Amino acid sequence: MAVTVLAGVQAGCESAPESPAPPPAASSVPPPPVTTTSATPVSFSPQPKLFDHGAVAQGVRQVLTQSFEITDLGAVVCPPGQPVRAGHTFDCQAQVGAEQRSVPITVKTDEGEYEVGAPG
Template sequence: MPGATYGGFGAFEPKTRRSRKPWLIGAVVVLVVAGGAGAAWGLGVFDGPTLDRQSVQDGVARVLRDDFGERDVANVSCPEDQPVRTGTTFDCSATVAGQPKKITVRVLNDEAQYEVGAPK
């Protein structure tokens, strides 16, 4: 057919180049979220509950005095960030009657109850 035209709207219009801006914004968002998650993991946010160090140290000193009859207890030091998980054990140190001693602590349940062993 002579004189006929082809196609409808935009049939022969050149393709325009799409912007990369959405991809760049998406990449930045992914990097920020990944960085935040990595920082949270590094800080132990996903590790679950931990024992309060000061409370455990005070509890160990109290048990040594009240239950083991040790009157001269000083410088109780326990490690930080111990998990509240049944069966977890760790050692604290203290000065008992002027002598350095090691005290083993065992977590009894998921409610942060623990058992204090005799000083060694």
């Protein structure tokens, strides 16, 4: 049995808040011209979307307690840095009773839908 969940996704890059521009200085001398050269072309590739591992752990906890009816569930930990890419798989770790168990996760869509498998 497996249960599909839609989880939190965090963007691969974040931008810093803009700071206000400094006031113009009173000067009668114009600034010198600026010239730049680059031997290597610069390309900006989009950063991959990554799962919010805390949100995935919460989703896994919910599925294990509600769908799999596990009553003695302890900590659930999912690895950070997992890409939101259909077909990608990874394991979360769950404390079930006195045992540490692996919980398989399969990413179903590029939008962040994933499937939680039965703990092994």
